[in-house]
Amino acid sequence: MARRAAGRFVGWFRPVRNTGSGTLQDQLYTAIRRAVLGGELAAGERLPSSRALASDLGLGRNTVVAAVERLTAEGYLTSRRGAGLFVAADLPVEDLRPPADSRPPILSRRSAAAPDLHAEREPALLRPFALGTASLDAFPLELWRRLAVQTLRRRPGDLLGYGDPRGLPALRQALATYLADSRGVVCSPETVMIVSGAQQALDLIARLLLDPGDVAAVEDPGYAGARDALASAGARLVPVAVDNQGFDPAILAGLSPAPKLAMLTPSHQFPLGMTLPASRRLALLAEARSRGIWIVEDDYDCEYRYGGPPLQALQGLDGGERVLYVGTFSKVLFPGLRLGYVVLPEPLVDGFLRLKTAADGFAPGWPQAILAEFIAQGYLAQHIRRMRVLYRRRRSALLTAIERHAGDLLVPRLSEAGLHLTVEFRDGRDDKKASRALQEAGLTVGPLSRYAVARGLSGLLLGFAAFPEAELEAAVQRLVSVLR
Known part of the structure; x- marks a missing residue:
């Protein structure tokens, strides 16, 4: 009987063990705790002996004893002298389970109004034409x-x-x-x-x-x-x-x-x-x-x-x-x-x-x-002086590439400052839809309409500071192929 009861733990322990997360003691502790809180082990249910668990799970007995002692100290298990080890009878397990119709948390109005700026950022990627990024390699x-x-x-x-x-x-x-x-x-x-x-x-x-x-x-x-x-x-x-x-x-x-x-x-x-x-x-x-x-x-x-x-x-x-x-x-x-x-x-x-x-x-x-x-x-x-020369060159390269490859599609808004270039669509197309398509093609662009409140604008924001001239040339060609 004890062998069959111990065998129940194999199915719970194997998925946790396969993650390789923590020591074997930590993994066994996590598996039993999860079974208790999930209701798979009922309150007051008797557990197999540490010797039986160690045998079924292929673990050293000291590992099992250490995990059981942690669970006992935290109140998930109780030990009765001469009777064995049991799931604690006073755990409010039902209260710990999420309700079946779990609803999202109710947030404050301030939190609900906060911007979803993190969705626009890609920390691990720096792709043309990312905005607001300096030339990190320089x-x-x-x-x-x-x-x-x-x-x-x-x-x-x-x-x-x-x-x-x-x-x-x-x-x-x-x-x-x-x-x-x-x-x-x-x-x-x-x-x-x-x-x-x-x-x-x-x-x-x-x-x-x-x-x-x-x-x-x-x-x-x-x-x-x-x-x-x-x-x-x-x-x-x-x-x-x-x-x-x-x-x-x-x-x-x-x-x-x-x-x-x-x-x-x-x-x-x-x-x-x-x-x-x-x-x-x-x-x-x-x-x-x-x-x-x-x-x-x-x-x-x-x-x-x-x-x-x-x-x-x-x-x-x-x-x-x-x-x-x-x-x-x-x-x-x-x-x-x-x-x-x-x-x-x-x-x-x-x-x-x-x-x-x-x-x-x-x-x-x-x-x-x-x-x-x-x-x-x-x-x-000194750094600003050097970057001003570099960014002027990259800005010029971007303008030249747009004139060469996209003159019939885009109209640049000329500005004598900054790290990005704003271009407007000649045909007034949906810039958010275009931005999504360019994103899927490996380019990071911002639709101009995103920054408007009550005005109808259609265009793109193209950051150039972080990208060498050759990369900008290739990126414009990719941009044009998607837009066409």
Whole structure:
């Protein structure tokens, strides 16, 4: 009888053992625990002896005894002196089984409104024409490694503990100097905050400035991640259609009630690529001051301008009064760094710090310390100069390939900045359907309509920075063959 009872365990143990997951003791423990919780072993049922189990399963008796002792200690089994081993009689096994009509969990409205951005990303793949990715093969990795070793040798202790939610002082000082010199940003180390990427900056800003129901103006088309951050905070979004000069402050002036904030990309409008002219910048700032509107300036790839030096930031014209300036190192260096920054008007610093501390405490110290040295020693400026030459060449190669192979299909929107090219379909076809077909053909493209709120647009966003000229040429040919 004991032999037949022990034989029941063979069928449960074999699938777990075949996975090779953990030691034999762990595998036996998992098999018996699963049988108990699944109801295959009833409450109060007697189990075979450890000797019988060991014989049937081909295990050492010590292995079986150790697994049984774990299950007994955790309350799944009980041992009765002189009677043997039993399944615990007081386990609420029925309560542990999922109901047959199991329904999805009820989520908060904020969670339901959050973007499904992870579905658009392919962490293991880098395929033409992936957006927002720098040339990782051109990054000075050996230099970064040397700075890392020097930094950790010099100050290993203080980087192991809890960090300042504002960010490492050395990095904030280096950034304040760099932004003032390169972008005309008005700031000090006290108003520079280090965050875990630009998306966290936008999320924290939305929670800092908006209550549910507050109005926020957004570009149309515009960056979906910004819209999602605002919507997740409960904002009522008002799309402002951009024209050939970008965001129109006259439309903003006509909104009633006045929006609490306006979020835009003045240096390189995403995704269409135009630059907001000085006249509109000044009009926008005047409107913001007169009606108490906060302006969020997302300067996501301002460093890469091919028709001249980077423009002065809108924040610099404002003097740091109504503009919150957001930047990231994901596109300048590499996305795995997960560091960005915000330059805040001084009255907003304390509130932002409270939210940052509640969100994740602080950004990791070691990457900040290495980055601070990278900036302070002039390597960031040097790297940007090199990449500007490389990206200009790759952009030119992409434009030439489109003209050669796809002139009758696509119309490029010319822009003198950025890491992607926006093209529109001459025939106005369904860009989402085209994007899916291109995805199946091994290309990563974003449909232009994805970034629009109330406008009818049809086109594609083609990232070029991460791909050599020959690869771009071949990718355009593949793209054309699919579209035709």
